[in-house]
Structure formats: C-alpha cells, structure tokens
Amino acid sequence: MLRCSGVSKRFANGTLALKDVDLQVGQHEFLSLLGPSGCGKSTLLRLISGLGQPSAGEIDWPTSNYDARGLARPDLSFVFQEPTLLPWKNALANVALPLKLSGVDKDERMSRAAKALASVGLAGFERSYPRELSGGMKMRVSIARALVTKPRILLMDEPFAALDEITRGRLNQDLLALWARERFTVIFVTHSVYESVFLSQRIVVMAARPGRVSADITVDSPYPREAGYRTSPAYAAHCNAVSAALEQAMNDARRAA
Numbered sequence: 204m205l206r207c208s209g210v211s212k213r214f215a216n217g218t219l220a221l222k223d224v225d226l227q228v229g230q231h232e233f234l235s236l237l238g239p240s241g242c243g244k245s246t247l248l249r250l251i252s253g254l255g256q257p258s259a260g261e262i263d264w265p266t267s268n269y270d271a272r273g274l275a276r277p278d279l280s281f282v283f284q285e286p287t288l289l290p291w292k293n294a295l296a297n298v299a300l301p302l303k304l305s306g307v308d309k310d311e312r313m314s315r316a317a318k319a320l321a322s323v324g325l326a327g328f329e330r331s332y333p334r335e336l337s338g339g340m341k342m343r344v345s346i347a348r349a350l351v352t353k354p355r356i357l358l359m360d361e362p363f364a365a366l367d368e369i370t371r372g373r374l375n376q377d378l379l380a381l382w383a384r385e386r387f388t389v390i391f392v393t394h395s396v397y398e399s400v401f402l403s404q405r406i407v408v409m410a411a412r413p414g415r416v417s418a419d420i421t422v423d424s425p426y427p428r429e430a431g432y433r434t435s436p437a438y439a440a441h442c443n444a445v446s447a448a449l450e451q452a453m454n455d456a457r458r459a460a
C-alpha cells in the first residue's frame with residue numbers, strides 16, 4: 204500500500220530529522236512507529252501524509268490513488284494527539300466537516316456522520332458540544348471525523364498520549380475493533396512499548412540523531428486481542444523484546460551523538 208525508499212528529511216535549520224528510511228506497509232496492516240523523542244516519528248508521518256516533502260528518496264503509493272505530492276484525498280486521514288474539534292460546532296457537525304469540505308450534500312453528510320459517531324460508541328451524543336465531552340469522548344469524535352470519509356489508511360500521531368490509563372486502554376480495544384471491522388491500514392506513532400505491543404502486528408523501532416529505522420519487529424499474537432492479552436505470557440515476551448530493541452536504539456543514538 205505504501206513504500207518509502209531512502210527517505211531523508213533535512214529541515215532548513217540543518218537538522219537531519221530522517222536519514223535513508225526504507226519502509227513498506229501492506230494493506231490492512233497495523234504498524235506502530237516507536238521511538239524516543241526526536242527520532243523523527245512525526246516527521247515521517249507528516250511526509251507520508253503529504254504535509255511536507257522528503258529532501259531525498261521516494262514515497263510511493265502503488266495500490267492507492269493518493270498522491271503524496273498532491274492534496275490529501277479521502278484515502279488518507281490523520282488523527283493528532285489533540286482532538287482539534289471546533290468548539291462552536293456539535294459532535295455531529297464536527298464529524299461531518301470533512302464531508303462538507305468535499306461538497307457532500309447535507310442529508311448524506313449528516314447520516315454518514317451519525318453512523319461514524321455510532322461506530323466509535325457515541326450514538327446519542329450527536330448534539331453535544333466539545334466542552335460537554337470528556338477527553339476520551341473528544342478523541343472518539345476526532346477518530347469518527349477521520350473515519351467518516353472511509354479512508355484506506357489512518358495515520359495516528361500519539362492519539363491517546365494525553366488520556367488516563369483506563370480511557371487509553373479502552374480506546375486501544377475499540378480502535379482494534381474498528382480496524383478489524385472496517386479494514387483500513389493504520390500507522391500509529393507512540394512512545395509506549397505496551398501500547399504498541401497491544402495494538403500492532405508490526406513495530407518499527409526508530410533511533411534518533413539522525414532519525415532512522417533501528418528494528419522491525421513482528422508481533423504475531425492473534426486478534427482479537429482482548430483485555431486478557433495484556434496479562435498473557437506472550438504479551439510480556441513481546442514487551443521484553445521490544446523494550447530491548449528500544450534500549451538498543453537509544454544506545455546507538457547516544458553513541459552517534
């Protein structure tokens with residue numbers, strides 16, 4: 204679905220944020236980018252979404268009509284750490300906004316927005332304003348807004364980092380259920396070993412200075428992954444392996460500094 208070949212990014216101030224990143228992402232894959240602060244996770248996600256150009260290398264979309272050099276198409280949606288909802292619009296209107304911007308007529312966009320809200324467990328909250336919703340509910344609205352256009356690829360930049368642990372755990376499970384049902388591809392940025400192992404089929408560990416791929420780890424535990432997975436020996440073994448890879452990436456970056 205997506206292929207990054209030799210992608211590098213140097214910012215105008217001289218920072219080499221990414222160096223020679225090769226990454227392939229398959230259809231319906233759930234992949235996490237894991238790494239310490241400053242290793243270029245967000246930069247890579249932004250380049251993939253077309254928000255900025257690589258300084259070198261190519262980003263190809265062999266099986267998609269999304270063109271990283273053109274405008275974002277409905278094929279791709281982005282969820283940020285902040286829900287970024289419009290405070291003066293209710294949940295339904297916030298979710299319907301991408302459809303409004305692409306010219307979908309009112310009846311259809313309201314019906315599709317209501318379905319998207321229901322799919323994230325917010326049926327009944329259509330008329331609520333962001334100030335009336337909890338942090339977790341606002342993030343659900345943000346996810347519904349990303350999914351209302353039926354994207355084939357969902358880019359998520361630390362979407363649950365600001366939430367409490369209980370809410371985060373519940374949203375992790377609900378995201379997996381949505382992913383299984385709607386069959387989009389996910390690239391998920393996180394600092395959390397535990398979250399990445401719970402969610403992903405594959406974890407790409409990145410190192411900093413310069414940002415690069417340090418390890419590519421398969422998490423072969425089957426889905427559905429319910430809450431019990433978090434206390435299973437398989438989960439603990441994957442967390443240990445991923446923690447060791449992260450430690451190695453941080454040591455490599457320290458040596459390179």
Ligand SMILES: Nc1ncnc2c1ncn2[C@@H]1O[C@H](COP(=O)(O)OP(=O)(O)OP(=O)(O)O)[C@@H](O)[C@H]1O
Nearest residue numbers: 214215216218220239240241242243244245246247
């Ligand atoms: N617009 C920019 N101009 C200059 N340097 C930048 C810019 N954006 C990011 N950087 C630098 O590029 C490097 C990678 O940043 P990036 O935000 O991609 O890392 P990250 O892994 O997502 O970090 P975090 O986990 O803290 O969000 C950092 O050194 C950062 O300071």
